[in-house]
Amino acid sequence: MTEPNTTKTTEAHAGARLAPRHPDTRLDSDWLFLYQQLPPEEWQSVDYGYKTSFWLSIHADIRHSQQTLNDISALYQAGKLTWADYRKHLLPRMRQYILKLHQHHSIEDQGYFPQFVRMYPQLKAGFEILDADHVHLDTLLADWQVLNQSLAVSETEDEALAAKLHAMIAEVGSLMSQHLSDEEDLVIPILGLG
Structure with missing residues (x-):
């Protein structure tokens, strides 16, 4: 992967400051110089989609699985499932989801994130936030x-167990919503422009 020309901007976004997609982003605006060059509406375009779609499809699958777990748990909590x-x-989907998250984050931690930091040392603090999320997530997934x-x-x-699972699904979902959005805002422009 080659380092993109960080001085290039599209005419449509030249001079404009885009806001990250997550309202509670933890990303410093100084880390979003690539995001400014490749905004979200272009991530799946003809020019960039062949580089970004794999990562985005994995994240879409994670979000879909999380929503499915939320839905099943909510149905039970509402008395609509025996x-x-x-x-x-719930059982097979939870097992698969936990395994999928461990695999995805392991690949990022051992391969992609260190490579991205070598390419863009100025983004190190942003990737440290994502790494800390992974550590926190590992603890949650163990529980x-x-x-x-x-x-x-x-x-x-066991209604008490179901209530604990419901709370855990919500907690992991909240963390993943923030994490995936922040991760995409850093990573997808690197992939697309690289």
């Missing part, structure tokens, strides 16, 4: 796995 159906639908294992052996309805 315990047996709740377990049947979630314990709850998941409890659910796997709980054939008798």
